[in-house]
Amino acid sequence: MRKLVVLLSFLVPSLVFAAGSNYPLDKAEYDLTDQASLQRGAQIFMNYCMGCHQAQYQRYQRTFEDIGVPLELGQENLQFTGEKVGDYMKGAMPKASAEKWFGTAVPDLTLVARVRGADWLYTYLRTFYVDENRPFGVNNKVFPDVGMPHALQELQGVPYDSHEERLIDGEMKEVYVGIKSDGSGTLSPEEYDQAVLDLVNFMVYLGEPSRLEAEGIGRWVITFILVFFVFAYLLKKEYWRDVH
Numbered sequence: 001m002r003k004l005v006v007l008l009s010f011l012v013p014s015l016v017f018a019a020g021s022n023y024p025l026d027k028a029e030y031d032l033t034d035q036a037s038l039q040r041g042a043q044i045f046m047n048y049c050m051g052c053h054q055a056q057y058q059r060y061q062r063t064f065e066d067i068g069v070p071l072e073l074g075q076e077n078l079q080f081t082g083e084k085v086g087d088y089m090k091g092a093m094p095k096a097s098a099e100k101w102f103g104t105a106v107p108d109l110t111l112v113a114r115v116r117g118a119d120w121l122y123t124y125l126r127t128f129y130v131d132e133n134r135p136f137g138v139n140n141k142v143f144p145d146v147g148m149p150h151a152l153q154e155l156q157g158v159p160y161d162s163h164e165e166r167l168i169d170g171e172m173k174e175v176y177v178g179i180k181s182d183g184s185g186t187l188s189p190e191e192y193d194q195a196v197l198d199l200v201n202f203m204v205y206l207g208e209p210s211r212l213e214a215e216g217i218g219r220w221v222i223t224f225i226l227v228f229f230v231f232a233y234l235l236k237k238e239y240w241r242d243v244h
Contacts, residue, residue, distance in 0.1 A: 023141045028122035030201040032212055038067040041202025044195060046078045048151045049109060052098065054091035055206050057110040061085045066209055067202075102147060114207035118200050125152065125196045129159045129179050141179070156192045157185030 031037060042063065045055075060083065064074035071085050079085070081092050091106070098106045113121055124142040128150040131139035136149040138159075150159070162180040165172050180189075187195060205211075 021142050021144055023123070023127065025117075025119040025123045025142070026126070028118040028197060028200050030118055030122075030197060030204055032201065032205055034201065035068040037198045037201045038205055039069060040195070041198035041200070041205075042067055042069070042078060044152075044199045045109075045202050046080070048155075049199075050080075050089070050091050052091060052093050052106045052148075052151075053109045055089040055110040056091075056108050058089050058206055058209065059086060060089055062209060063089070063206075066205070104147075106148075109203065109206065111207050113200070113203040118204050121203060122196060122200045125199065126193065127179055128153070128156075129161050152192075152196070153185070155185050155187045155195055157181035157183055 060074065060079060061071065063069075064071055064078075064085070069078070075085055083090070089110075093106070095105050098104070116124075120142065124140060127141035128138045128146075129141070130137060133139075134145070135147075138146070138150045138153075140146040150156075153159075159179045159181050162177050163174045164177050166175045167173075168175070181192070185192065208214075
């Protein structure tokens, strides 16, 4: 019984995520060493996500320092509600208002990249499409019946399911070819994909701010262990030389 409980504790999270859409995920080629991308992602996050969401387990000061933004410049351009630079990154929307407008409190985004994964986020933000039956007029391929508006529509434009007539087995058939914008956004499709990748890059950083530092320490530790192993092996041979 104990073994069964332990096994289920590992399987349940997987089953929960598997219960969602089976839409294929695109690969998010993010790069945490690209500070320019992180800065662009932070700008999008502060302008388009923080109005409703928050990253309440991360401080502004730590964020600005890690992504290479001077504190004064960050306060001037990335903080909009009078917070101090040492404050946590809390959203502007009161919890009571969120529950009233959306039916529930909006989720915190600090760890969403670790929970969902970068590929999920990247695909999710690029697969909104018009659905007049939904309260906000949009739906999502990765998250069916999504309960939020398309926050980045200003950048992408109005996204529609696109179909084309193609000759298949001697017959003209309508084939789904993906989601396309109506062109009303401020960015081209290529620019929008890059903007989403920058945002995902920043959200991956939020989920684990010390990741690069930890990886650097890990490489030094592994190097030390390898060097120590060589000396330990040589010492062992010296001690046991007369025995053998």
